Amino acid sequence: xxxxGDRINEFIGKTRYxxxxxxxxxxxxxxxxxLGILNQNARRAVDADGEMDTMGExxxxxxxxxxxxxxxxxxxxxxxxxxxxxxxxGDYVTELFTDSAQRYLSQPxxxxxxxxxxxxxxxxxxxxxxxxxxFEGEVPEIETDLAQRDSLKDGxxxxxxxxxxxxxxxxxxxxxxxxxxxxxxxxxILINFSELIPL
Numbered sequence: 001x002x003x004x005g006d007r008i009n010e011f012i013g014k015t016r017y018x019x020x021x022x023x024x025x026x027x028x029x030x031x032x033x034x035l036g037i038l039n040q041n042a043r044r045a046v047d048a049d050g051e052m053d054t055m056g057e058x059x060x061x062x063x064x065x066x067x068x069x070x071x072x073x074x075x076x077x078x079x080x081x082x083x084x085x086x087x088x089x090g091d092y093v094t095e096l097f098t099d100s101a102q103r104y105l106s107q108p109x110x111x112x113x114x115x116x117x118x119x120x121x122x123x124x125x126x127x128x129x130x131x132x133x134x135f136e137g138e139v140p141e142i143e144t145d146l147a148q149r150d151s152l153k154d155g156x157x158x159x160x161x162x163x164x165x166x167x168x169x170x171x172x173x174x175x176x177x178x179x180x181x182x183x184x185x186x187x188x189i190l191i192n193f194s195e196l197i198p199l
Contacts, residue, residue: 017089020080027074056163075196078146100174104192134170147197
């Protein structure tokens with residue numbers, strides 16, 4: 001529900017910006033292949049140098065992958081804020097981006113090295129995906145508590161829809177562990193991702 005200040009800003013024609021970060025934790029012996037999808041899209045996003053259309057396509061691929069891996073969802077959380085000033089929204093995006101990038105094991109493998117023998121590397125049972133977005137307008141499916149299975153599904157579908165409506169102003173995707181062979185255990189998740197809520 002909009003506050004009086006929000007209504008006044010809307011009335012005088014100010015643009016409403018939403019900045020949101022969503023965490024999704026997947027757990028299970030079969031989640032490791034999802035790292036391939038994440039790294040493939042991370043490399044593509046880096047190659048595109050932040051070009052928004054390509055970033056949106058990468059986000060769509062990752063959200064579709066998350067929806068396909070729903071069986072393995074273990075926990076989730078989200079945070080965000082609404083801004084009427086683009087600079088303030090940009091500052092908050094930078095803050096969330098920096099935090100996500102500094103999270104445990106969140107630096108992706110950007111080398112397209114297919115010579116790695118995946119069979120010789122340990123396989124992780126846990127993956128945490130961190131999606132940070134800024135968009136224009138109002139999307140109730142994202143601006144709500146996403147630590148429930150049905151609301152998380154609706155939120156991911158809304159993220160996909162926003163790309164096709166061309167409403168994104170910023171997109172950043174981080175994940176942990178980010179490299180094949182790195183492992184994330186339950187204790188490391190508790191220490192480094194304490195905001196996660198079991199689904």
